[in-house]
Amino acid sequence: xxxxxxxxxxxxxxxxxxxxxxxxxxxxxxxxxxxxxxxxxxxxxxxxxxxxxxxxxxxxxxxxxxxxxxxxxxxxxxxxxxxxxxxxxxxxxxxxxxxxxxxxxxxxxxxxx
Amino acid sequence: xxxxxxxxxxxxxxxxxxxxxxxxxxxxxxxxxxxxxxxxxxxxxxxxxxxxxxxxxxxxxxxxxxxxxxxxxxxxxxxxxxxxxxxxxxxxxxxxxxxxxxxxxxxxxxxxxxxxxxxxxxxxxxxxxxxxxxxxxxxxxxxxxxxxxxxxxxxxxxxxxxxxxxxxxxxxxxxxxxxxxxxxxxxxxxxxxxxxxxxxxxxxxxxxxxxxxxxxxxxxxxxxxxxxxxxxxxxxxxxxxxx
Numbered sequence: 001x002x003x004x005x006x007x008x009x010x011x012x013x014x015x016x017x018x019x020x021x022x023x024x025x026x027x028x029x030x031x032x033x034x035x036x037x038x039x040x041x042x043x044x045x046x047x048x049x050x051x052x053x054x055x056x057x058x059x060x061x062x063x064x065x066x067x068x069x070x071x072x073x074x075x076x077x078x079x080x081x082x083x084x085x086x087x088x089x090x091x092x093x094x095x096x097x098x099x100x101x102x103x104x105x106x107x108x109x110x111x112x113x
Numbered sequence: 114x115x116x117x118x119x120x121x122x123x124x125x126x127x128x129x130x131x132x133x134x135x136x137x138x139x140x141x142x143x144x145x146x147x148x149x150x151x152x153x154x155x156x157x158x159x160x161x162x163x164x165x166x167x168x169x170x171x172x173x174x175x176x177x178x179x180x181x182x183x184x185x186x187x188x189x190x191x192x193x194x195x196x197x198x199x200x201x202x203x204x205x206x207x208x209x210x211x212x213x214x215x216x217x218x219x220x221x222x223x224x225x226x227x228x229x230x231x232x233x234x235x236x237x238x239x240x241x242x243x244x245x246x247x248x249x250x251x252x253x254x255x256x257x258x259x260x261x262x263x264x265x266x267x268x269x270x271x272x273x274x275x276x277x278x279x280x281x282x283x284x285x286x287x288x289x290x291x292x293x294x295x296x297x298x299x300x301x302x303x304x305x306x307x308x309x310x311x312x313x314x315x316x317x318x319x320x321x322x323x324x325x326x327x328x329x330x331x332x333x334x335x336x337x338x339x340x341x342x343x344x345x346x347x348x349x350x351x352x353x354x355x356x
Contacts, residue, residue: 002275018166055265059272061284066272068264069165076168077256080184080249082176083166087132087156090139090146095130095154098182103128104237105178108115108191109158109169111135111301112145113308113319 001067007042008067017069018083019052026052029079031072114193118230119153126180127237129153132163134172136274136305141319160274164301165267168257171300171351175229177236177246185236185246187256190351192226211326212317215339221347225354232356245356255355266296277309285309286333293336300350307338 001008001016010021019026021043025034033051035043045067049056053071058064072078085097097107119129130153133142138159146155163169167176167188175191178184196219209217232245240246247255257263273288289306296302304322310333311318312325323337342350 002271016162053261053264055261055268057265057268057272059276059284059288062276062279062281064272064275066268066275068266068268068271069259071259071261071264073253074259075253075256076166076259077184077187077253080252082178082182082184085132085158085163085166087158087163088139089154089156090143092139095156097130097178100128100130100154100178101182102180103126104180104240105128105130106191106233107163107167107176107178108129108131108173109134109163109167109175109188110131110173111133111304112141113135113304113322 003045003065003067004063006045006065008045008048010039010041010043013043013048017067019048019070028070029081031078033072116149116151116153118193118233119151122234122237123153125237130156132156132158134158134161134164134169134301134305136161136277136309159278161270161301161305165271168259169301170257170296170298172304177233179240179246183249184252185241187247187252189354190224191229192224193230194226195224211321211323211339215320215322218339218342218347222350223348223353224351228354228356262295263299266292266299266302269295270299270302273306282309290334293334303334303336303341304338307334310334 014020019028021039022032023039024032025038026032035047035051045056045065048054048067055068057066057068070078082097086094088094115129131151135141136159139157142157169188173191174188176184176188177186236243236245269288270292273285273292276288277285292302307322308319312321312323323339324332
């Protein structure tokens, strides 16, 4: 996720990465990683980088950083629970993947390039 | 092609959701979606978030999710049929036009739509009893390896996209290049970046994916589609289905 300061809003962190800040720490699925002071409304990006194994890459010219995905467990998925994805259609109408619960879903990623 | 599969399986409580991973957004996806006129959700992901959270490294990739929202197959190559160039095509000679050479290499790319569709139909019919539905720990185990370099590559790729969308195409290239260096087997990173360089004009611009003839010095990347595919061999462009 792109950030312009070293503090990350907890709500944005959850929306963007699926990691929720709870009393136990940063949690995704059944995994919780302790964070000092949890629950908090903002989290230090350096702390997230250290505890969750998220790369923190600076872009000094534009005053930005990018926080990469977690590397806990060494795989792209830390849980088989499908991540929440809310994406727009051609007309900009958002659809949440979770709204399709109750059906079998095949998510197919494509591009024209 | 996927539209037909969706219509066949939809009465059995199945839904297809397509997601276009493209920095160019709806403008790039619109002609294809409007031509297909899908009855299933057809979404646009300008940030490649889907690829990041699900560990996709090439397109097309499919992920199966059961009724409870649990992934039963992680990202893997997903073809509904062989494209027109499929099968064993003739090798293009060195003097052939770049697009001819690309199509010749693409003809040797290994895909297995027949097996994939057998598995998909079986899962839709049998659910958790299908041998193709994997238990959660196996789903996690089979998801893409993510060493620290992959997280760094993802961060650079996101910065590149952000800067490109903000009109800083030159600055974006620096981060695209770093993403390519850190995770060279991520073809989505490469194909997306290469598609944004206007090497040639006209309808082939996004598919050229390499330097224009005679202007090789203006190509900002170390690799290009044709060179990189030839380096690994087209049969290794997608991993074999593990079904």
